Amino acid sequence: xxxxxxxxxxxxxxxxIVNTNAAYLSEMCAKLGLTVYYETSVGDNxxxxxxxxxxxxxxxxxxxxxxxxxPTKDDITKDIAARVMGKELVEDPHTxxxxxxxxxxxxxxxxxxxITENNWCQAMIPKGAVVLDNENGTAPGxxxxxxxxxxxxxxxxxxxxxxxxxxxxxxxxxxxxxEVIVSQMVKICGIGESMVETMIEDLIxxxxxxxxxxxxxxxxVHLRITAKAKxxxxxKKLIKPVLRELKLRFGKNIYATEEKKSxxxxxxxxxxxxxMTLTCAExxxxxxxxxxxxxxxxxxxxxxxxFVTYSNKAKRxxxxxxxxxxxxxxxxxxxxxxxxxKGGCFTTGSDVCVGIxxxxxxxxxxxxxxxxxxxxxxxxxxxxxxxxxxxxGNRSKIREQAVVYALTLLRDCILQSYS
Amino acid sequence: xxxxxxxxxxxxxxxxIVNTNAAYLSEMCAKLGLTVYYETSVGDNxxxxxxxxxxxxxxxxxxxxxxxxxPTKDDITKDIAARVMGKELVEDPHTxxxxxxxxxxxxxxxxxxxITENNWCQAMIPKGAVVLDNENGTAPGxxxxxxxxxxxxxxxxxxxxxxxxxxxxxxxxxxxxxEVIVSQMVKICGIGESMVETMIEDLIxxxxxxxxxxxxxxxxVHLRITAKAKxxxxxKKLIKPVLRELKLRFGKNIYATEEKKSxxxxxxxxxxxxxMTLTCAExxxxxxxxxxxxxxxxxxxxxxxxFVTYSNKAKRxxxxxxxxxxxxxxxxxxxxxxxxxKGGCFTTGSDVCVGIxxxxxxxxxxxxxxxxxxxxxxxxxxxxxxxxxxxxGNRSKIREQAVVYALTLLRDCILQSYS
Numbered sequence: 033x034x035x036x037x038x039x040x041x042x043x044x045x046x047x048x049i050v051n052t053n054a055a056y057l058s059e060m061c062a063k064l065g066l067t068v069y070y071e072t073s074v075g076d077n078x079x080x081x082x083x084x085x086x087x088x089x090x091x092x093x094x095x096x097x098x099x100x101x102x103p104t105k106d107d108i109t110k111d112i113a114a115r116v117m118g119k120e121l122v123e124d125p126h127t128x129x130x131x132x133x134x135x136x137x138x139x140x141x142x143x144x145x146x147i148t149e150n151n152w153c154q155a156m157i158p159k160g161a162v163v164l165d166n167e168n169g170t171a172p173g174x175x176x177x178x179x180x181x182x183x184x185x186x187x188x189x190x191x192x193x194x195x196x197x198x199x200x201x202x203x204x205x206x207x208x209x210x211e212v213i214v215s216q217m218v219k220i221c222g223i224g225e226s227m228v229e230t231m232i233e234d235l236i237x238x239x240x241x242x243x244x245x246x247x248x249x250x251x252x253v254h255l256r257i258t259a260k261a262k263x264x265x266x267x268k269k270l271i272k273p274v275l276r277e278l279k280l281r282f283g284k285n286i287y288a289t290e291e292k293k294s295x296x297x298x299x300x301x302x303x304x305x306x307x308m309t310l311t312c313a314e315x316x317x318x319x320x321x322x323x324x325x326x327x328x329x330x331x332x333x334x335x336x337x338x339f340v341t342y343s344n345k346a347k348r349x350x351x352x353x354x355x356x357x358x359x360x361x362x363x364x365x366x367x368x369x370x371x372x373x374k375g376g377c378f379t380t381g382s383d384v385c386v387g388i389x390x391x392x393x394x395x396x397x398x399x400x401x402x403x404x405x406x407x408x409x410x411x412x413x414x415x416x417x418x419x420x421x422x423x424x425g426n427r428s429k430i431r432e433q434a435v436v437y438a439l440t441l442l443r444d445c446i447l448q449s450y451s
Numbered sequence: 452x453x454x455x456x457x458x459x460x461x462x463x464x465x466x467x468i469v470n471t472n473a474a475y476l477s478e479m480c481a482k483l484g485l486t487v488y489y490e491t492s493v494g495d496n497x498x499x500x501x502x503x504x505x506x507x508x509x510x511x512x513x514x515x516x517x518x519x520x521x522p523t524k525d526d527i528t529k530d531i532a533a534r535v536m537g538k539e540l541v542e543d544p545h546t547x548x549x550x551x552x553x554x555x556x557x558x559x560x561x562x563x564x565x566i567t568e569n570n571w572c573q574a575m576i577p578k579g580a581v582v583l584d585n586e587n588g589t590a591p592g593x594x595x596x597x598x599x600x601x602x603x604x605x606x607x608x609x610x611x612x613x614x615x616x617x618x619x620x621x622x623x624x625x626x627x628x629x630e631v632i633v634s635q636m637v638k639i640c641g642i643g644e645s646m647v648e649t650m651i652e653d654l655i656x657x658x659x660x661x662x663x664x665x666x667x668x669x670x671x672v673h674l675r676i677t678a679k680a681k682x683x684x685x686x687k688k689l690i691k692p693v694l695r696e697l698k699l700r701f702g703k704n705i706y707a708t709e710e711k712k713s714x715x716x717x718x719x720x721x722x723x724x725x726x727m728t729l730t731c732a733e734x735x736x737x738x739x740x741x742x743x744x745x746x747x748x749x750x751x752x753x754x755x756x757x758f759v760t761y762s763n764k765a766k767r768x769x770x771x772x773x774x775x776x777x778x779x780x781x782x783x784x785x786x787x788x789x790x791x792x793k794g795g796c797f798t799t800g801s802d803v804c805v806g807i808x809x810x811x812x813x814x815x816x817x818x819x820x821x822x823x824x825x826x827x828x829x830x831x832x833x834x835x836x837x838x839x840x841x842x843x844g845n846r847s848k849i850r851e852q853a854v855v856y857a858l859t860l861l862r863d864c865i866l867q868s869y870s
Contacts, residue, residue, distance in 0.1 A: 045487045047478030048666050051578060052469055054492070059466025068464045069499055070491040073473070080488055150835025226567045229523045236524060247462050248608075256465075312738070312759070318745025319731070322759040326737025327847055329813055337765050340731070340741040340757025342750070346799075350756075394748055422557065425587040428746050429610045 036092035038084055040099035040109050041188060044073045050451040053193055060197060063211030065204050065260070066094065073297070076106045085116045089181050094205070099188030101171035103150040110174065112187055117178045119158035126254045127163055127172050128155040134170050144314045157198060164200045168192045175204065182208075214257040214267035218278050219288040221251065221295055221440045228253040231281055235274070242270050244278075250429075251436030252295060287443060295439045296324045302446050303334040308383035308412075310442075312338045313351050313376040315363065316390040316406060321435045336382045341372070351375035351387070364389050364401055369409035370418050377411045384446065385411045386438050389422075392430045410445040417445050452628065454485040455511035457503055459518035459528050460607060461494045472517045472605075472612055478784065479616060479860075483624050484632035484679055485513065495525045504535045507599050515623070520590040522569040529577070529593065532604055536597045538577035545573040546582055546591050548859030553589050583619045587611045594623065633686035634677040637697050638707040640670065640714055640859045647672045650700055654693070661689050663697075670855030671714060706862060714858045715743045721865050722753040727802040727831075729861075731757045732770050732795040734782065735809040735825065740854045751833075755801045761792070770794035770806070783808050785826050789837045792828035803855050803865065804830045809840075811849045825853045829864040836864050 037057050043049050054071050061068050069092070074084045081100075088095040100109030114121055131154060135147045154171050157163060164173030169192045174185040184201060186193045202293075213414060219447045220228060226250040230237075232255070236244055242259035257274050261267035279286060287298040303310055312322045322338030325331050339350050344363055347353040352375035353368055372387025390406030397403035402422075409418040423433040462468050470847040473490050480487050487581075493503045500519075516758050519528030533540055550573060554566040573590050576582060583592030588611045593604040603620055605612045625632075639647060644667040651674070655663055661678035674692050680686035698705060706717040721741070722729055731741040731754075741757030744750050758769050763782055766772040771794035772787055780786045791806025809825030816822035821841075828837040838860060842852040 043489065044473075045477055046481045046664055047474045047476070048664060050469060050471055050474040050553060055463075055466045055469040057466070058464055062465045069494060069496070071464065071505070073490040075488060077488070084489070099667070120814070222613050224564055226522045226569050227565065230567045233524075245461055245525070247467060254467075256467075314757075316745075317742065318750075318754075319733070319741030319757050319759065320745075322738030323736065323742050323850075326735075326739075326759065326761060327850065329846055331737070332761055335737075335759075335761050337761070337769075338733075338757070338759025340738065340745065340754075341758075342745065342754050342756070346756050422559075424553075424557070425610055426614065427748055429587060431742075431746065 033066055033094060034092045035068050035094040035096060036088045037060045037068060037071040038075065038088055038095060038097045039073045044076045045075050054188060056194060057096055065209055065211060076100055076108055078108055078112060081108065081112045084100060085113055089116055093180065094182045096184045098186045098193055101185060103154055103185045110185060113176060114158035114182050117158065117176045117183055120160050121156040123155050124157045130165065131155055131170050165195050166192055167195055168286060211260050212264050212267050213258065214264060214271060215256055215259050215276055216271045217291045218255040218286055220253045220282050220285050221287050222285045225253050242274055246331050250432050282445055284447060297328050299439050299443050300325065300328045300331055300334055302443060306446060309336040310334050311336050311376040311380045311382040313372040313383040313385055313387040314340050315388060316344055316392045317388050317431050317434050320431055321388065321438050324435055337380045347372065350379060352378060352409060364391055364405060366407050366418050366420065369407035373409035373411035373416055383413055386442050388434055388438055390434060392427045394427060404430050408438050408441050411439050412445045412449045452513060454480045454486055454487050454513040454515060455507045456487060456490040457507055457514060457516045457667060458492045459495065459516060463492045464494050469608060475613065476515055478492055478507040482634045484628055484630060485520050495519055495527055497527055497531060499530045504532055508535055512599065513568060513601045515603045517605045517612055520604060520606045522573055528604060532595060532602050533577035536555055536577065536595045536602055538595060540575040541578050542574055543576045543582055546787050546826055548573055550589050560823045573626045583615050585611055588616055630679045631683050631686050632677060633683060634675050635690045635694055636708060636710045637705055639672045639701050639704050640706050641704045644672050661693055669851050704823050716747050718858055718862050719744065719747045721862060725865060730795040730799045730801040730804040732804055732806040734761055734789040734807060734849050735811045736763055736807050736853050739850055740807065740857050743854055756799045766791065767800060770781060783820055783824060783826065785837050785839065788826035788828035789835050792830035792835055800802050805861050807853055807857055809853055811846045812832040813846060823849050827857050827860050829860050831864045831868045
């Protein structure tokens with residue numbers, strides 16, 4: 033079945049807010065196996081909203097609208113949706129009671145809040161519609177059905193929309209679905225997007241069910257295998273040989289096949305498995321590598337210490353980088369990265385240390401050492417690997433890439449240390 | 452003039468990413484005085500994309516598309532847009548050279564990166580289109596004009612889209628506008644969104660030209676004053692009294708009136724002005740504060756050292772937090788935050804140190820010390836201020852808020868130290 037999203041609100045069109053509802057509802061639809069072809073944002077103008085909802089209802093089975101259910105004059109989503117579906121508005125006594133109750137409760141805490149005539153508009157519903165109680169506000173959600181078409185209206189505030197969707201809309205939509213959709217993630221690091229694409233060109237050319245879709249992230253490529261079938265087991269059976277083939281082709285470069293596992297989580301898991309502790313010694317990345325590692329819940333099991341040694345003095349004091357190294361080779365050099373990694377292990381007693389030094393720009397580059405030059409050293413149980421990288425982009429992009437490649441190198445070195 | 456946004460990508464429809472490009476482009480259109488009535492997201496299906504672009508071109512003067520310009524088979528935006536505008540594709544030698552150059556640069560240093568046949572597709576452009584060089588990737592942007600209609604194609608990755616828009620598309624669109632639009636940014640920290648809105652309710656209610664639009668960011672609110680006039684000078688004259696009024700109302704909470712200045716830049720500037728050096732001592736934020744400071748170009752002038760002291764042992768060793776403090780009050784306590792800030796100044800000889808300790812979750816919370824509890828200590832010239840915060844959201848949201856509030860507290864304390 034095909035679903036379509038319409039998010040209503042001038043604040044979206046003005047860029048005042050990022051449309052997280054659309055992302056949330058899209059993910060939920062994907063999880064439900066609903067295909068989403070279009071998402072539209074529109075303001076609170078009656079003609080344009082009418083046209084948008086009409087188009088959506090014509091080309092999709094289920095239209096999910098969010099926003100514009102409030103009590104003000106601008107909130108016209110319900111009226112327009114009712115008109116498109118050919119329903120008149122009638123008062124719903126249950127909703128009227130709930131609104132009364134909501135304000136009764138509120139006025140105990142905040143006596144200045146008064147119920148206004150506008151609020152009663154929210155008790156009017158399209159005839160025959162299913163009312164979705166709002167646990168966190170006054171505007172109820174609505175499901176309007178007519179023939180093969182369904183229109184679902186949800187309030188705009190995410191803290192009202194999400195619980196309403198999870199508790200009431202998700203089970204409703206799940207029952208409507210004839211097919212099961214299963215998707216399988218394959219996350220790859222250390223190979224660029226076009227190289228990955230070239231390596232699976234034949235698979236993508238021949239695909240129908242399952243499909244493979246590549247998503248390029250900074251320094252990573254994610255491949256999503258998606259299969260449709262009559263049952264969960266059948267869909268998984270379709271995915272299995274494709275997953276096996278991708279594993280054959282990308283081998284060790286696959287760092288995860290779990291939907292939610294990040295590269296830093298894979299690294300933390302690996303460190304935990306090997307019973308190793310980690311120290312990060314960062315110059316140009318300024319703590320961003322540590323921050324990514326620490327964003328993993330439970331990172332404290334493996335993360336020993338982080339140093340942001342931006343100055344030469346700090347590199348010497350905390351990482352035992354030699355004065356002569358800094359003088360002869362400079363702070364951005366293979367030798368400095370090596371000593372940072374080694375010194376980090378030594379001073380903290382960690383099993384593993386990554387040292388990063390580079391020129392993130394925009395200033396500080398020379399013809400010899402241009403902006404984007406980064407050295408990453410990795411010391412694992414005394415064995416040190418150093419690699420030289422040349423990244424493109426602005427300051428924050430260079431730093432972001434340095435962090436991803438540091439995680440990739442770290443993963444490589446730990447894997448190698450035990451092979 | 453009416454602009455319309457079309458963001459392309461299955462990853463948007465599947466909810467894999469939040470559509471920040473749409474929010475960015477909407478804000479830029481508002482800044483340019485362009486009216487946006489519709490925003491659509493569509494996948495990489497030729498028929499649906501064709502229909503979407505056609506509809507957009509019919510009802511709007513300017514259509515801005517983002518995404519689907521990459522080198523993979525999925526990337527069809529350019530072909531479809533060219534078809535809608537009735538243009539054939541021809542090779543652009545300039546773009547071909549740039550792609551060659553990009554890979555030459557890349558492959559000298561990273562021999563594993565190979566140029567593939569796919570990459571050359573990116574050198575094909577609709578006949579007569581204006582090519583927008585991509586400083587951060589291989590896919591060029593394009594401006595296609597035909598009669599009264601303009602279609603602008605931008606790459607999907609935000610770090611490619613934003614600089615391209617700012618440097619090349621913004622001035623182009625500005626020239627197309629019959630009226631001069633001037634906007635003035637006012638960036639506020641330390642006051643919540645609804646409080647800011649309440650404080651300017653009367654101004655917003657009575658506004659027509661200039662207008663004030665609030666943009667809520669994590670821990671910050673940005674207000675954009677926008678005026679339309681026949682000349683630059685006239686528009687600025689309209690803005691002046693509104694800016695003065697906002698300065699009166701928000702005072703010291705305004706950290707910048709420059710469009711591009713970030714909170715961390717304001718803090719670095721302040722430290723530089725006062726000739727002060729900074730050390731960051733982070734626990735739950737794991738280096739994210741240091742990373743934000745170091746992302747400011749020239750931060751080395753003021754940034755002395757960063758410590759990520761996740762363990763009690765590290766807090767004692769590098770920040771001289773007392774064993775008894777950790778034992779009696781715990782690692783997440785006012786007293787620990789205070790000692791971290793003080794110890795960081797002492798061991799490094801910095802004038803200023805921020806210490807952050809908290810519970811980012813999802814584990815580790817108790818009824819006494821729930822997830823989201825964060826203490827931030829700030830030591831400036833020996834004077835220490837500690838504040839307690841209670842943040843909502845998931846692990847990364849809590850850490851992000853902790854970083855912004857640390858920057859805000861840091862700014863407050865430095866300002867106060869000289870008053």
